[in-house]
Amino acid sequence: MLDTLVNMTSHQTTQTMKPATAAKKLGVYLEATPAEFQEGVVSRTELNALQTEPPEWLQELRRNGPHPRPVVAAKLGVSIAGLARGGVTEALTTEQIDALKSDNPEWLQKERATQADVRKETVRIKEKKAERAEQDRRPRS
Numbered sequence: 001m002l003d004t005l006v007n008m009t010s011h012q013t014t015q016t017m018k019p020a021t022a023a024k025k026l027g028v029y030l031e032a033t034p035a036e037f038q039e040g041v042v043s044r045t046e047l048n049a050l051q052t053e054p055p056e057w058l059q060e061l062r063r064n065g066p067h068p069r070p071v072v073a074a075k076l077g078v079s080i081a082g083l084a085r086g087g088v089t090e091a092l093t094t095e096q097i098d099a100l101k102s103d104n105p106e107w108l109q110k111e112r113a114t115q116a117d118v119r120k121e122t123v124r125i126k127e128k129k130a131e132r133a134e135q136d137r138r139p140r141s
Helices: 002-010 019-026 035-039 044-052 056-064 069-076 080-085 094-103 106-137
Strands: none
Touching: 019 035, 019 044, 056 094, 069 080, 069 094, 069 106, 080 106, 094 106
């Protein structure tokens, strides 16, 4: 029986992911990654290595882009939907993001205000839930 268990655990397969998944986890735009990254598969071990000791190409992408829409949205302080409403559908470089910030177009101001309202509402709901939970814990008289 013990031999069977040993044999079962020694045949573990390596977890791999598609390059698109790995790029998403790394926060980079897949099309800007090196060809060998785009064409291969990435193991969990390789992903961990990329995260802990990023190679120069990954550092450069994170620094200057082009950045995927979730990163662009975060850097601009808006939602991904807000980016789309503002007409931003492509990946942007850090330079383009900085230019948008300094130009501060009307759509960006509006989307930032909307995002701030959403955050306030999220905090309000969280506080209300915590308050209800606290009331439920109190003994009734």
